[in-house]
Amino acid sequence: MSSFSRRGVLAGMTGLTTMASAGLAAEEVGQLAAANGPAKPFPLSQVRLRPSIFLDSVETNKRYLLSLDPDRLLHNFHLFAGIAPKGAKYGGWEAQGIAGHSLGHYQSALSLVFAQTGDSRFRDRSLAISRELAAVQAGHGDGYAGATTVDRDGKTVDGKAVFEELRRGDIRTSGFGLNDGWVPIYTYHKVFAGALDSHLHCQDSVALDVAIGLADYLGTIIEGLSDDQVQQILVAEHGGINESYAELYARTGNARWLKIAERLRHRAVLDPLAQGRDELNGKHANTQIPKLIGLARLYEVAPSEQHRHDSAGAAMFFWDTVTRDHSYVIGGNSNYEHFGEPRKLAGRLGQQTCEACNSYNMLKLSRHLYGWTGDARYFDFYERAHLNHIMSQQHPATGMYSYFTPLASGFGRVRSTPDNSFWCCVGSGMESHSKHGDSIWWHRDDRVLVNLYYPSSLDWTEKGVQIEMDTGFPFKDRVRIHLVKANAAVDLGLRVPLWCAAPRIRINGKPARAKIANRYLMLDQLAAGDVIDLTLPMGLHHQTMPDDDRILAYLYGPMVLAADLGPSDKPRDQYFDPVVVSGSAKDGVRQVGGEPVFALGGQSRPKELMLKPFFNQHDNRTAVYFRHFTPTQWTAAEAGYLANAREQAEALARTIDTIRLGEMQPERDHAFSGTPNTGTVEHLAERGRVVMKGFFQFKLAIRPGPVELRVVYAGPDRHRDFAILVNGEPLVRERLAGEPTVQRNIVSYPLPDHLLSGRDITVRFEANSDQWVTVYECRTVAGGKAPST
Template identity: 60%
Template sequence: MTPSIFLTSVQANQRYLLSLDANRLLHNFYAGAGLATKGEVYGGWESRGIAGHSLGHYLSALSLIYAQTGDPQFRDRAAYIVGELKAIQAQQGDGYAGGTTVERNGKTVDGKVVYEELRKGKIRSTGFSLNEGWVPFYTYHKVVAGALDAHQHAGIADGLTVAVGLGDYLGNILEGLSDAEVQEILRTEHGGLTESYAELYKRTGNRRWLTLAERIRHHAIIDPLQAGRDELAGNHANTQIPKIVGEARLHELTGNTDQAKIAQFFWTTVTRDHSYVIGGNSDHEHFGLPRQLAQRLDQQTCEACNSYNMLRLTRHLYGWNGDARYFDFYERAHLNHIMSQQNPKTGMFTYFTALAPGMGRVHSNPTEDFWCCVGSGMESHSKHGESIYWKRGDAVAINLYYASTLDAPEAQLDMRTQFPLSDTVRITVAKAPRKLALRVPGWCAAPRLQVNGKAGGIRDGSYLMLAGLKAGDRIELFLPMPLHVESMPDDAKLVAFLSGPLVLAADMGADNSPSEGMDPALVTDRAQPALVPAGGLHQYRLGGQGKPGDLTLRPFFSQHDNRTAVYFRRFDPAEWPTAQVAWARAASKRADLAARTIDMIRLGEQQPEVDHNFADSGQSAAVSHIAERSRNVNTGYFEFDLAVAPGPLMLTVAYSGGQRNKDFRILIDGEQLVRERLTGEVTAARNVQTYPLPPEMTREKAKIRVRFESDEWQGVEVYTARTMRTKSI
């Protein structure tokens, strides 16, 4: 990679990877094997039952960075981890190495107990719990995949040794179970184990691994896809994508055409019927009904892990037939979702990419989060060079116009460009390929190609083909980037704008200030609204059609620190006078809410909790990976102070809209205010409940102590709590 947004991203990721301590990520692995630990466990998910998944991703990321940059310090660190895993396996004596933990008899114990229970046929499986362990097979896969990546990308021979040992331990358990028992286990998220076992077969030639790969195909998901049926609605999205990557890898190894059809059908279905304009998919981590996306815009759209895995699947499918439409999707998702995930100033990652108007991004803490998307983020931003250049028959193909040099037996090329922030690509030939194929993106209707200042190239489908090149030739490719509009598949009046490959978004202000006023809208009779150029590529304004006013639009991916609007509701001029009343009423309600509020706490955010003297019994979990943070009502309590004032008051609490049939209590200064069950209809928006505060609970007080408590785990997400006057003043 040469200077560009991609190199900046890789370098930011390098700094983050080097800041992490491998021994801290290995803490549970050492402890489980009875070895002395060499560092304290990290926070967030690493201090919970899913610990260990980060180590696998980290090992993959180190190996990928080494492959991308050739910097030996990353290989050295990967080799150290592989060596430690090998020593841990030797101590275990059976190939096992794991970092998961589980509760047994009130104590936290090594997660290996789950596997030994499975060996005996004791299976208790749900979507995310296997024998009360938090997705242990998912975490196991990450470690196997990390070892395989160390072998492939960093040339560490013991990576394969470790992977074989891990595969042998789990394989022995699965081989002792019936097919029905294996399928019961596969109900719990298990990552890409099918792909890992297929890869073990590829690298060793041992058919035992192929048999295991075939055996752990999850038929409840695979069989409908094989029959050409989309039954994805209601399924956890990222649980399914690695299964399909496994199908793709099996097809490559066996030639089984059914497995190819499964992968192709799934890819087409997800990209066409379940994906948003930035290329990401899912809402609250789940697929919905096909082509029903307009009502699924909120702060938990587009989990980053999903796009990480969809891009991996896309690479497989493109490799089979060279169909350029796969790279139209790849480019879309990579530029607009993956590149938006990492803040290049800090190297930190998002979990979700909120697409509701006025939402900002929440980035990870370097040592206290370790969500799944931190792990896949470490990998995604280690390998921006992996899909630029391809072999295509006797040609070298360029599929992504990312600034870079190619030094390969087939060709030596120097590609200078600031794409996608520029529409011009310049390539200097140092060693000429037999042919050079330049992808024509689907969004570009009229590319222009020159060789040494003269028009050249022959159009062959979605590629411009050049032959007869020689060392010293200079190629210039111009890719005009027109403005175009995409609407929701189920709502033609909910539109988004793209400039060439980049999704545009309105800047709605800094993300550390609340979004106030009306959501932005468009008033125009044009089904394909136009924007006003604002000086420079990818810079536009809404102009006079913008309501309640004009806004500036620029590339979505780069707006890391502000709130944005990606989708806009379009109103015809004739309907706007009536619609404006409801639109303004919503803004007025927000203004009235602000005027009547005496005090408010945003749960799950550090400073508001400090300001309100937050405390808990140790069981409350902060939900910190979404655009608006929250706290869970779990066993025990959490409590905080809120200011009060004279007059009739109420307590207003915003819960997640989808949670019902719960049982917990709210107390004021130790006295029960309400026993809440959260009844009523499920909604997509917040479930806001109002509780009148009896005068005796607030009389002659400046503040009250609010406590949420429960005798059993509830998992209710509480976003905000506020004391309010019952009437405007």
């Protein structure tokens, strides 16, 4: 067992290279293709998963997909088209303004499952949805099909009203709002993409007609607006709408769709990336990633010199930047859904790290870039993120999905409910766990390439080649590949993962040597019946944070390890985050038996901890990152560290409810409302709301007994004048006197007993003039005065 350290969250482990100067990424497309050769994935319909955790995941997902009622997902579509609904609408996001996005993901997932398994029940459902959407379009008479809603004159109405306002040039945008609608074009894209997937995987001609109708309706709006007006629309999150138009062009050859795809380029975000500039700090992460997938597809369908630089170049620079400078050890990115400063991750570990949608989209982007270049480093990342993030998202028993994957010590995963969540990550989760076979097998001309060692079989019908691969991956290091059928000699290329220092190979039971080219073992002229045994030895290693080499995470081969801190449904049994005290990070770590389980031994504090694969600790509280101390450092730091940790634990234990201001989902969960000028602000990794002339308000839960309202303000914001009201009663006239000495100013306000009779309170910040004070967070805290942090 080898043990070594490589600095950086992903840069050392995945071998990501830096392409940071303007234009270099575009040149790399040609350079890498010349060195490695472009590659193509085999169609999902030619791949079948064999017994493994990946097949189990697909089977679990199938059960959930079949439990859903398409008519309930179609409720608003039918209603707004004048068709009597056939089922009651679902809850969660499907009962809110973003209704309809789940149907698009659902149709994509059905189509993918049919391609992955051949189970006709999923094709039949997808075909039926296409026909319902065609009827919806006929009801509207103009190609529109949607389920979003918007408030107008105190009533909830068909979200189509937003699109018609855009047609007239009435455009009002914010990060997630478009004319007061919740990401309507984002939702429209999901329906569009679902139709395209049904056409591709289910040979669904009606779905193509639906996609064309959707494209035409929105296209007539875009075509009637100026470029500046289109750019104003694109300020609001719009998903991968540019990708769908590029894909429709590829399917139909109609240049109209290509022109619209080119116009749907969000210049404010994409132009800096094309010029090699990272301006991602403070931006909502998953709003951006689909824009780059769209550029990648645009380059593929129209590979002009301009698209080579502006589209391919931007996509490659973005991928390098995100994986190198903005990603955590599991391959996921973002905290509270947002990018922060590049390579500043040590202070961004929380319970809302790594949104699942982000990795779903980063894997899609990785497939495009690998296809152009054949560069194995894209699959070093893909393997890391798919195994450690995507496979951690779905609970293997219930099939429910997580939204975030918390990397702060002591947190567990929060899952969706079967019919009352329908978050964005439920939608992308439906897709992610329908297609685990889509990136295993590739080919470069006639050479078969294996990029992921997931048990599976390939049926290359055009060449008369059938191959079976059986592995214990990721828990075992041995792979057996059996060339079952071949009408002619077959060449293979087997990716050597960067975590594997010394692969070993045997052919038909005999040791063999293979040329390694660009990190692929090249095996030529194989014949039917040949059996290849590949061993990919795994070793224990660790990575440190790019901005703090004393914060580390452990890995074994491709698997991120985490300490088991007990079941998620029980209170934490530790009052401070575990640390490692040793001369070096590897000292004393020992493997337990033959499994990927390791004991940290006596150097872990507060007690000996066991490290296990992170992804399958579905019901545990975990610790992924550890602060490392030498014995001398710990002697000096122990007393203060433990006192601070105890204070934090006590504050957390007394917290009743918390809202992060300026964050979309927390605000929606707490019934946020306010005057239009109380916009969001961004300050490094933190977002908030500004107290302006007017008000904003929200609800917070309370409980019997003494309760305090704890407010986190921006530190420099002092000498202000505004009011805080609770349930309509004045609580305090706040002036924030004093000199700013910290970045965050935390103030606690005791709540009068007569306000604590209900289950929640309404907290309102109100000002008679613009005060320009930023509120980051508010929480209700039980008991005495909440400690400062």
